[in-house]
Amino acid sequence: MARAAVPGRLTWRVGTLAEARAETPTARTLVLDVPGWPGHLPGQHVDVRLTAEDGYSTQRSYSIAAPADGERVELTIQAVPDGEVSPYLTEVFSPGDPVELRGPVGGWFVWRTTAMDPVLLVGGGSGIVPLMAMIRARRAAGSRVPFRLIYSVRTPDDVYYADELRRRARDDAGLDVTFAYTREVPDGWPHPPRRVGVADVNTNGWPPALTPDCFVCGPTGFVETVADILVALGHDPRRVRTERFGPTGG
Amino acid sequence: MGIVTPGFRGRPRSSGPELPPGQYLTEDFPVLSAGPTPRVPMDRWEFVITTETSREHRWTWDDLMALPSETPTVDIHCVTKWSKLGTTWQGVSLDTLMSDVDTAADYAFVHSYGGYTTNLPLADLLDGQAWVAFKFDGEDLHPEHGGPARLLVPHLYFWKSAKWVRGIQLRFDDEPGFWETAGYHDYGDPWREQRYQGD
Ligand SMILES: Cc1cc2nc3c(=O)[nH]c(=O)nc-3n(C[C@H](O)[C@H](O)[C@H](O)COP(=O)(O)OP(=O)(O)OC[C@H]3O[C@@H](n4cnc5c(N)ncnc54)[C@H](O)[C@@H]3O)c2cc1C
Helix, strand or coil: CCCCHHHHCCCCCEEEEEEEEEEECCCCEEEEECCCCCCCCCCEEEEEECCCCCEEEEEEEEEECCECCCCCCEEECCCCCCCCCCHHHHHCCCCEEEEEEEEEECCCCCCCCCCCCEEEEEEEEEHHHHHHHHHHHHCCCCCCCCCEEEECCCHHCCCCCCHHHHHHHCCCEEEEEEEEECCCCCCCCCCCCCCCCCHHHHCCCCCCHHEEEEEEEEEEEHHHHHHHHHHHCCCCHHHHHHHHHECCCC | CCCCCCCCCCCCCCCCCCCCHHHHEECCCCCCCCCCCCCCCCHHCCEEEECCCCEEEEEEEEHHHHHECCCCCCEEEECCCCCEEEEEEEEEEEEHHHHCCCCCCCCEEEEEEECEEEEEEEEHHCCCCCEEEEEECCCCCCHCCCCEEEEEEECCHHHHHHCEEEEEEEEEEEECCCCHHECCCCCCCHHHHEEEEEC
């Protein structure tokens, strides 16, 4: 496997919530101001550390949703029912509140704006987050590399960045977006809800002969299935990069 | 102590078992991998230890099964913050595999089916600290979790326990593996929270 660059030492920094936006009824984008933030590559994540009054603290990883932009770091968090951290970040954490984070972390699940091969992005649920950073970075860098996104959601109401994706699919030349709905489809959708399968990946992805870079992100089961499909369709396993977010869901 | 995050309470805490810093307890068995899960055909499976003088010691699947195995019950700690306590495995101790291997090397460079690699000091593989494991909870190890066989080095962060293990190269120098090259720690002691280079 190819080697990635070695980043320097990662220190904890204090970020402040500048702005929060609802993406869906259960997911929220947090825009943090992080003085001294060193910048990041699309696809990388941060570790967030929360500390309670009594000194108890816990950490979770969250992908960065937007390309590097000075000292701003954008995350999008899905509230996991009964979760310890995500309900706090989506419902309680308020503008002006501080939080510790460090990063950027991860040098493998990244897309560089200088890369030339076509790109296939397959995201399930909150797995769209690092993929969105790649889509946004592509446009910001004026890259013309063809991108295809297959985005699996439970229902039409669960689509993150819905307006922006619609606009980009129209305006960002060379970006195709297709949806898969697993629980409930929009009116007039040609088939009933279903999970992403071989046919979807074959029809809406790239042929292996084009040697695309594939990025698959989401709940573990989703990533396993899609990565297996890509390999079965003939994609080189070394070109299939995965990020597994959690045990279930999707 | 870190800065307090206003309004964050965390889960109700009783005096549970002590965990390494930054870790939380899970009953699930999450998965950390960089790519698709390789499927390894058993008839072609082999495990090879290569010494610093390029001497190779090889085991087929049947060879491995013929060796005495152990059933360690251990705690595991993943760098993605989860810990899982009291997991039971079955595998062949590295002490058994190394018993006929003549080496003066200090480091081990572990490689896997699928191209994954990781590095650690050889000493951390010996003295009852590491196994080539092929069963988890009494069942054949699922491919997602590294089956047919993975390295098990529970005292280090779990990425050192290379899934789909294929061989170990013994070396005089410490060559960074896959996650280590991407910024993770060369040693990875969870109790000292050595997640990333420089920790
Ligand atoms: C590299 C990386 C990047 C990530 N990026 C994002 C991101 O951009 N946005 C985001 O929302 N999350 C992301 N996650 C997941 C995140 O780190 C947490 O696992 C998630 O927010 C749940 O934490 P919690 O404390 O709320 O739940 P916990 O208290 O940890 O868990 C509560 C219950 O929910 C289950 N659970 C845990 N995680 C998930 C999950 N992801 N889906 C469904 N069930 C789960 C647990 O098994 C448990 O039963 C990422 C994870 C990794 C490893």
